[in-house]
Amino acid sequence: MDEEEFRGLFEDKLKLFIKEELKNLPRNNIFEFDIKKFIEKFPEACEINDIIIKKPKFAEDIIYSIFKETYIEIYGEDERIEKIQIAFKNPMGCYKVIEDISAEDVNRLVKFEGNIIKAGKVCALLKKACFVCPKCGNIKYINIHNYFELPEPICNRERDGEICREKMILDYDESTYINIQELEIQQPIDLMKNPDDPPRSIKVFLENSKGIYSGRVEVIGTVLRKKTRKNLPVFEIFVRSNYINLSESYQRIEVRDIINNPEIIEILDELGRKKNIIDILSNYLIYQIKGYEIVKKAIFLQQIKGAFKFLPDGTPLRRDSHILLITDPGIGKTTMLKRISRLFPQNAYASVTTATGGGLTAIVTRESTEISDGWVVKPGVFVKANEGTACIDELTVDKDVMKYILEAMESQTIHISKGGLNVKLPARCAVLAACNPKRGRFDRNLTVIEQIDIPAPLLSRFDLIFPLKDIPNRETDKEIAEYILKAHYESAKKDYQILAPIEVDGIVVDEKILKYYIIYARNCAYIEENRALYLDNEFSEVKLKMPYLTNEAMKLIENYYLEMRKLGEGDNPIPITARQLEAIIRISEMHAKARLSEKVEKKDAEEAIKIIDYCLKEIAYDPESGTLDLDKITGTPKSRRDKMDLLLDIIKEIIDERGDNLAPEAEIYERAKAKGMDEKDIERTLEYLRKSGDIFTPRYGFYSILE
Numbered sequence: 001m002d003e004e005e006f007r008g009l010f011e012d013k014l015k016l017f018i019k020e021e022l023k024n025l026p027r028n029n030i031f032e033f034d035i036k037k038f039i040e041k042f043p044e045a046c047e048i049n050d051i052i053i054k055k056p057k058f059a060e061d062i063i064y065s066i067f068k069e070t071y072i073e074i075y076g077e078d079e080r081i082e083k084i085q086i087a088f089k090n091p092m093g094c095y096k097v098i099e100d101i102s103a104e105d106v107n108r109l110v111k112f113e114g115n116i117i118k119a120g121k122v123c124a125l126l127k128k129a130c131f132v133c134p135k136c137g138n139i140k141y142i143n144i145h146n147y148f149e150l151p152e153p154i155c156n157r158e159r160d161g162e163i164c165r166e167k168m169i170l171d172y173d174e175s176t177y178i179n180i181q182e183l184e185i186q187q188p189i190d191l192m193k194n195p196d197d198p199p200r201s202i203k204v205f206l207e208n209s210k211g212i213y214s215g216r217v218e219v220i221g222t223v224l225r226k227k228t229r230k231n232l233p234v235f236e237i238f239v240r241s242n243y244i245n246l247s248e249s250y251q252r253i254e255v256r257d258i259i260n261n262p263e264i265i266e267i268l269d270e271l272g273r274k275k276n277i278i279d280i281l282s283n284y285l286i287y288q289i290k291g292y293e294i295v296k297k298a299i300f301l302q303q304i305k306g307a308f309k310f311l312p313d314g315t316p317l318r319r320d321s322h323i324l325l326i327t328d329p330g331i332g333k334t335t336m337l338k339r340i341s342r343l344f345p346q347n348a349y350a351s352v353t354t355a356t357g358g359g360l361t362a363i364v365t366r367e368s369t370e371i372s373d374g375w376v377v378k379p380g381v382f383v384k385a386n387e388g389t390a391c392i393d394e395l396t397v398d399k400d401v402m403k404y405i406l407e408a409m410e411s412q413t414i415h416i417s418k419g420g421l422n423v424k425l426p427a428r429c430a431v432l433a434a435c436n437p438k439r440g441r442f443d444r445n446l447t448v449i450e451q452i453d454i455p456a457p458l459l460s461r462f463d464l465i466f467p468l469k470d471i472p473n474r475e476t477d478k479e480i481a482e483y484i485l486k487a488h489y490e491s492a493k494k495d496y497q498i499l500a501p502i503e504v505d506g507i508v509v510d511e512k513i514l515k516y517y518i519i520y521a522r523n524c525a526y527i528e529e530n531r532a533l534y535l536d537n538e539f540s541e542v543k544l545k546m547p548y549l550t551n552e553a554m555k556l557i558e559n560y561y562l563e564m565r566k567l568g569e570g571d572n573p574i575p576i577t578a579r580q581l582e583a584i585i586r587i588s589e590m591h592a593k594a595r596l597s598e599k600v601e602k603k604d605a606e607e608a609i610k611i612i613d614y615c616l617k618e619i620a621y622d623p624e625s626g627t628l629d630l631d632k633i634t635g636t637p638k639s640r641r642d643k644m645d646l647l648l649d650i651i652k653e654i655i656d657e658r659g660d661n662l663a664p665e666a667e668i669y670e671r672a673k674a675k676g677m678d679e680k681d682i683e684r685t686l687e688y689l690r691k692s693g694d695i696f697t698p699r700y701g702f703y704s705i706l707e
Contacts, residue, residue, distance in 0.1 A: 001051065006062050013042045014063060018070045029083050029178065029208050030242060031067055036090035053094045056109040056222045057145050060086050064143075082128055082141075082176045085208060087243035088220055098187035099200040105223040106237060112219055113247060114185035115384060117201060119213040120372040121421060125180035127207070131168035133157065140168060145240065147180075147205065147371065148226045181209035182371050183244075185219060190345040203370070207242040214362070214379040214425045215386070216247040216346075226370075238370075248539070249387050250345050254519045255534050259527065267507060268520045272596030274504055281594075284502050284514060286339055288487075289332045290480045294614050295466045298323060299340065301590035302430050303389065304521045307546035314542065320430035321586050322409055324395070324462040326452060328441050328470035333434035337391040340432055343515065346388030350381040352397045357404030360392065362425050364418035375419030382408040385429040392433040396453045405431075409461040433462075442467040447637065448619050463583035464615045521593045547592045549585070553605040557584055560609050575620065584608045643685045646675060648694060651703055662702045 017038050021031070039046050052059045064086045071081055088109060095111045125147070131140045133155035142151055155164040186201040204219055206212070221241030228234050258264055271277055279293065282300035289296075298321070306319035327333040334351075341349030350360060358365075360381045366374045382390050382405075392405075408414055414425040437443070437451040448465065449456060459465070490496050501510035509517075524530065526545040533543055549557075561584075564576040587608035592600040622637045650671045654663035672682045686703070689695045698704050 001055075003062055006051070006059070007066070010045055010048055011066055013038075013045050014066045015070050017041060018067055019074065022071065022074055029080070030085055030087050032087045032089045032243065033063060034089045036092060039092075049092050052088060053091055053109045055107075056088065057107065060088075061143060083178055085127075085178070085242050089243055091220060097191050098185065098202050099192070101202060101223060101237070101239075103235075103237065106225050106235075108223055110221065110223055110239065112185075113191060113216065114187055114201070114219065115216050116183055116212065116214055116379060117186045118184035118367070119377045119379075120182040120369050121375060121419075122179050122181045122209055122211050123372050124177045125207065125371075126172075126175055127178045128176035130171045130174040130176075132171045132174075133164060133166050133168050135166040136164050138164065138168070139174075145222070146224055147240075178207055179209050180371060181206045181211065182369055182376075183212070185217065188216065188345055195342075203238040204244070205238060205240050205371070206244050207240070209244075211423075212244065212246070213377045213423050214383045218245045218247050219243075251387065251519050251523055252534060252539060254516070255523045258516060258520055258524065259531055259534060264516060265520075265527070267513065268517055269596065271504060271507060271509070271513075271517060272521075277504070278591070278594045280502070280504055281509070281514060281517060284509060285343075286336055288335050288339065290483055291476060292466075292468060294611060295325070295468065298464055298466070298587075298611055299336070299432065300518075301587060301594060302432065303340070303343065303518050304590045304593050305430065306586040306589040307548070307593070308541045308544050309546070310542050316428075316541075318412065319586060319589070320412070320428065321463045321583065321590065322431040322461055323433070324459075324465045325432075325434040325468055326437055326442055326448070326465065327434060327468040329436060330470055331468045333468070334393055337393050337432060337434055340389055341391040343518075344388055346385060346429075347391065348381045348385040348388065349391045349393070351393040352401055353394045355381065355401070357398075357401040360390075360401055361404045361408050361427070362414045362416050362423075364416050364421050364423075366419065373419075375421055377416065377421060377423055377425075379425060380414070382427040382429055383414055383425045386426045387428055389430045389432055390427075392431060394435060395433045396435040399453055402455050402458050406455075406458050406461065409458070431462075437467075442469050444621070460579065463579075463586065464611065465619050466615060467618050521596060525593055525596060525598055547589060547598055547600050549588065549600045549605075550602070552602040553588060553600050556602055556605045557581070557588065557609070560584070575616065580612055580616070584612050587611055640685070640688065643677065643681060644689055644692075644694070646677070647672060647682070647685050647689060648705070650675070651695060651705060655705065661704050662698065663704065665701050665703065668703065 018031075021034075035049050035052060039049060048059075064084075067084070067086060068081055071078070071084070091109055091111055094109050096105070098112055098114055101110055101112065125144075127144055129142045129144055129151070131142065131151075131153050132138070133140075136155060136157055136159055138155050138157040140153055140155075142153065144150070150170075153168045155166045155168050157164045183204045183206055184201050185204050187199045189195050189199065192199060204221065219239065219241050220243045221239040223237055224240050225235035225237055228236050258268070274280070278297060278300065282296040283293070285300050285303075286296045302321045302323055306321070308319060309317040311317065325333050325336070338349055341347045352360075356363075358378070358380060362380045362383050363378050364375060365378060367376050368374065369376060381392070390408075395401075408427045409431055412426070412428045414427050416423050416425070435452055435454075438453070439451065442451065449459060452459075486497070501508050501513075503509070507513075523534070523544075525547050529545045533539060561576065561581050567575050584605070585608075588600050588604045591604040591607045595604070597604070622639050647668065650668055651663045654667055654671070655661055668686075669679065669682055673679070677685070686695070690697075693706055695703050696706055
């Protein structure tokens, strides 16, 4: 098909369509030609879809020419007309996954999805080249489609009966430029045939880009080729695109699927009415690990997330709960983390044994690129897990990663500035992290910070910290042994019973129903009120109706907080702070949503308090004083501080009496025992004082105070 035939078939219809669309669109540099919409309006012109897919460059040039004529009819001559491009939208029959894009797709239109794993700077691209004949002055404009093959036109102007045939020269000043950005797009795991294979990626050159650096995107573009070596007919393929759309969140897409499926809604609503549904689904979510019911429930609720809430200025309040697991060897922390990371496409897993701080958050680095100066942004795990959960294993292996993680957990954004790139990336994700204690086993007599190498500011960002201890128990050990043996037997025989889907009062709950339930609970407490929002193209989280705290729930939480604070009055240890208060509110909201409730009721607050209470008793209980003391987590518990102060007073007293700035060790022990301290306490407290820099040993058997 040539241009004349194309115009004969489609020109009149295209002009009518373009006129209609121009009335509703802003005058910018992109005209989105919606192929599906055009065919719905002119079904007899459906052939245009196949032509655009097979010959996108040919079709784009002609449609642009028709667009230009129509634009001038409506708006008149405009300098910006030369910068406007045609972007194809909603082509049919050309969707592919990245691993299937191959040499046979060269010069064809493709549509695919992927995650941005590398993004370069926005540069200027020569889009409409102005060529001038140095001999006769003839001017010719050529649209540049392939960035690596600049045309070398020969003048074909006829003058005095002869064709000029002079090689034309590019006039850079009179040519037209647009923005261009080089991206590398990777195939998402959920779209891979084998998730264990290394994911494929492809380079995309995005025209008219304002700068995009992270996220899952839908790409429509033309597959082009670039020679890898000058003298060999071997080519690398890439995609030229002027239409990239940030994909909707996976949850929203799934919500729409649920909304349009009354049978699924009926099943989920019925499940939500079951009395112990949260306990049942929590155990099914992490079925590989026996026991630890409260921990499983906390992780299940973490996946549901709290309610969307915004301050009057639009600032979002954090709805994600961060959880840290401190596990004895053999508990199965990695199994838990990998299970959660595979639950949804936006969940992500990384181990600090192989990941850098920048790999967890984001980095700007210099790498070989095709069109820019080499500075590129590489989004990390927290950015890839935006709106999901970042599962971080072996958190304490590398101290250098801590400073990177702190900002991500605190503000849920990643700021990077380097090489002329100043970028703010979203990282609105929950964090599920795990590590082992320094000495192999968790010791309740030591503070948390003494057992794991995590700075106090980072440790305080976790809503919940659970030590998972391996305590021998014949009954529990028998259950675990039987479960593991049966799991191996069933896997080998392919006869699944304990590994099979579960049945809840006649409803079969498999992996798909579990995911549906979490998404439904996360987003659809007010399904009818929120339906229009989820189906609307202009989706806004701010407008979503969410469960809210009832007066009874607020009163219960307030009373718990005040009673706990009262225990810390005077010289008593502080058992709770406002951080735990906010954590209780978030967990209460999660629990209400998990019940598919429209309100956060008293029972939700009770469950949240139960989880927080369990957590505090595990990590903040001081066996010496018999009280909860938050300093047991990140600082020095009050019982230890009291003993340190007592010994310091004794040492000062001895030094003052002797007058030689020395306190004999034997005399310190004698006076401390008289004050009620035992020998082990004295030895341990002297060691704490040495580590804190309060005392030192100027000579063997004597102590002195460091001024």
